[in-house]
Amino acid sequence: MNTTSNTELIRPIREGLDIHFNREWVTDLENRMDRGGPWDDHTLFDLAYEAEQATKIDSFDQLLCLSHVHKLEPMIHQMDTAKKVLFGMHGRAILADEVGLGKTIEAGLVLKEYMVRGLVRKVLILVPASLVLQWVRELNQKFGIAAVAQKKEYMWTQCDVIVASMDTAKRDPHRSIVLEQEYDMLIIDEAHKLKNKKTTNYAFVKEIHKKYCLLLTATPVQNDLQELYNLITLLKPGQLGGQAKFHSNYIIDKRTVKNEGALQQELSKVMIRNRRSDGNLEMTKRAVRNIPLILSEDEQKLYDGVTDFVRGRYSENGANFGSMLSLLTLQREVCSSRDAVFLTLVNLFKKTAEDSPLRPQIWGLVELIRGIQSNTKAEKTIEIIKEANDKVIIFTEYRASQEYLLAYLKTNGIQAVPYRGGMNRGKKDWMMDLFRKRAQVLVATEAGGEGINLQFCHHMINFDLPWNPMRVEQRIGRVHRLGQTEDVQIYNLSTQGTIEEHILTLLHEKINMFESVIGELDVILERFEKKKTSSLEASLFKMVMEARSDDDIRDGISRIGDKLQNVASEVQDQTQAGSAFQHILAGNGQDVNLRP
Template identity: 30%
Template structure:
């Protein structure tokens, strides 16, 4: 059916190392991803590959536009190029989400490194656990900062930094973590992701760009003088925007509505009144937590523990009851001289809080003998609280949930949605309580769980059935935690009506088939709430999303928290949810939670609570600065018309390139698999072999629906065929293509007068700024008519009638055509490299001018001071002689300093120029690079 020449041709198309800044370079990543690609995401990924000389870029799309997908495309391309030393730095709360997204959408394996497994790997003999093979290393900010030595020893191909606005104040000496990261990652290529690159002042842009590349702007003082302390902001914006556009890219949600259909979110507030017993328990435990000294809580972690205990207290009596037992046990052990930790496993995200707050230090040692009376007194209090908690069998909030679900399902049905709801709680014990409550009230057999362990019997059964159902399929990752999550979500989608999840459920899962979300426990962290809602209110959601929130109407602090989240942060209603300005103003969600916790901890009366929240609200209002919003729009955003036009072009390019790539992989598999492949249609085939047997499909959605294997270049069967194809040596042959019986209509073949000729294919490899390969395809009919390379693609897709070796001299014309292609390709490479070179030179020239200007400004500042001091001296006639001499000496010192700086100026300017010349000379030597050409095959063709 097909020949080894066709297999070779399509294999080379699939594996060619094209220029990094071309759309064709990305197609293997794009075609092999399980995502609905949007043109703005492809455009962002293209921007990241803009120049091989670039030290990195900042992708600053608005919230909800898929920066994870954009980064995933870039990472997938790095993996395809075997550049797999990749470090991903993210907030602790997002580590699992990134791990899941990379695995499920891009087939990229990763490992989360934190203290426990880092130390375990060291003990197992791994010298540097950051040295991972074929896995992305995911770490929190604090962990990377704490492991500078080990991080610095890895030659990273790429470092991705999510929520990079955390580093925008890196230029400040008190930003210890930021400065550590900047130092250890210097000269590594970086991809920064943030929706809020500019929040408070223009120096933040200086900080972020300096993380990427220290040789863009001069120092911080020069940046202030040149771009902040200016009279004409319009002129400033023009010049600063020109310098930023090389490094920063930002797309807005309103610019992509043509490609990303957004549904709305609607809020329902369910107020409830706690029982007398519930209110008593809440007040007594709250008062206990305010005690100046608490032995049950280690001082080193008291802030964290108090925050967690308050959340569990607000969740349910069942949640706090179990935690009180753990506190009681700790005090009893203390009296017995035994050290023990508090068991807070009920709270899923404890490890993340520890990581984020960097509080995982040693506990304080307490002399239990000396403090025996105080500990015993505290123990009795805790026992009384625990007794009260256990006596409460019904929770008012839980009873209201039944009513709220009826309202929610009614609203969802009205909006055309299916009867599905996800309920979020912050406690596993509350999760158990809700399961029993709902099961007893009409939902038995319709509920699934999702938490950090999923150790319940129902989850185990669902997992076991899922593994059996998907045996041998790509969907099974081998990670029990990831596969359990996938099994639960599938069960929820296909059978269950309710998913009760802890925070673990908000990470890395796609619930766009569900449009009713219940915040049974409302987090204080707005970013966490947005993450929860984003599980349902996301790309692919067909219905408006209903969000139900609960509010204790007898708790003044709860009321103000809800008001802040709803009215000021606008999390629950509208088309997009919270704005970037709002979410970005919250430097760290955990820090914000601490602020809220402090109010609960320190305010007793309604007036105190109101005053504290008013102050907090005013702080965040000041941070959402209209002047800065305008500056961000001017400097980082492009006009809608410009963006719209570019996205249309990018959409067309992407679809065209992916379509061509899919044909290459399809025909490569057919031509290399020949006898073992049975064609189903033009995107699917059946492969029968000792291994990897099954139905293969180029379309990931269709493959999921049909339970077929999604065909990617990285699939083991395709890789096996590529290795086999590389071993083939191809001699001169004559191939007869079967066009007349192909059932295809190819106009260019129909117009050919002579349907015989020559095809020659060679590969040009150039090593300059990067290694890049080009396929040189020459096709000439015997009457001299040339066939374009794109048309050779279609010819090569035809089945063959015969292949026979020939002994014939290759015509001179085809040899000459190949030589011309070679020379033109080299010329094009040099022209493109020249552009990269000049662009980088311009950047370095501006950087060196900034440094030199700063040296001159320093002298001008001294001269200004000399004038002031001289004026003071001239007016010092009333002073005594000693004072006059002191002033004269001060003036002379300044003059000597000025003269010294003048002499040094030329030396310093020469040093700057020398460094600039050195860097440019390094690049200049690589502009042309070296070139090799390898002949792949030449054939005589005959089209029948």
């Protein structure tokens, strides 16, 4: 008689199963055999076996979410970042990649992984208002996460994954509802806005109940190391000790560090920063066309007239900041379009006393504008758009120039839509959808230079050139970023015989910013401005106002360019020779001194 027990019969099956299989299922199978049945259909057994096979974990350091993300191919640095957050930082981290390297993708991977593992269900994502719908779309389409944009009060309690603006969430009656919730994960975009612990934003986020937390920012340090301490304390209280201990252990003054090794070790536990210069990222190229334009006689007369007027006011008022700021605006507007400077001149005329000798001068400039029949820049823009025969984004600094371009493009049979600050969240998203699906051209002011992703477009026209190179880089970063599959075509319009011609020389020839992505541009500008004790824009304006000839302007631009090149060399030398800690802080625009 066979006395072998059912338990012994099941042993080969048990041994054949992976150790990570559901033990309860195997035990249940043993019990059924011991009882002599009842037996399930063999098909059900096969299904159960396949289910266990599909959910088994071969290795605890792999990302399970990758098999659940079908519309996304994350890059190596993004997957590495997600693993570090999961396995090394336990779900609390500052994601500090440079602009355009995919912090949103990294946050999505971390969130999806925790959801797949059953560790996260209720999530709050706080972002700038203009980015709410973009976050919702990314999570829905790329990660299959059922995120919703907060619109009604009841959604705070009834929706599992909600995306909202910080300004909305911190206001009553929303604030009290949010603070009553228990969130499994909190994600905050543009987290550098929390750097000051005395702000209502900081106090609000500190009160939110959260198990895991991600802070996204390209600039975790902007002014001093106290800001970094505030962010890390918000993320992981006690990580750097109390404030007095932090200063005693690590800080000599706000930009001078001691005990670098120890501080570096603490930072590595909570912060990850990927940089373009690390060399492991494949980016498409930038193809740059600088297009010099000769103004019509009337346009040149207007430019010269406005410049003479501004110079006269500058010589009367000197370097008074308030007056210089308004004069700088006037000088920059006349480089953009007659329409931009027209509104400013009319408003200036209205504010000027009736008995002032300036009043007829101002009105004379207004009359000059009335007589201008052509727009050299707009005409060239039409040529570029027709030549490209593809989607094009046009950037301008001024609303009046934007309105003129929209009307001008329409009269030439080109479908265009606007994008600017002041539009509500829904309208901005609508404009982006129209551009993606129907319109050929998007005409954007500087509001379009932040936050939005335009990888589906690879033609960009700088209708006017900002005097601050960082603004130019922000514009380019909207199209030249991860996910862009084509080389980006950049067209820079510059009018000869104006300051724009010299600005382009500075940007293109002196700091070579169009040929490559400059991750250190922010630190270069900050160090330059520290040495000059004024902004680059103010330095340029002062140089133009005090120049006696075009040759003087050319020489002044050359000197400024040489100083920028020297600062760039200093930054490069420090990055190459410095430690990982220097690498993090230098990349955030800091002039950090390291002492033993």
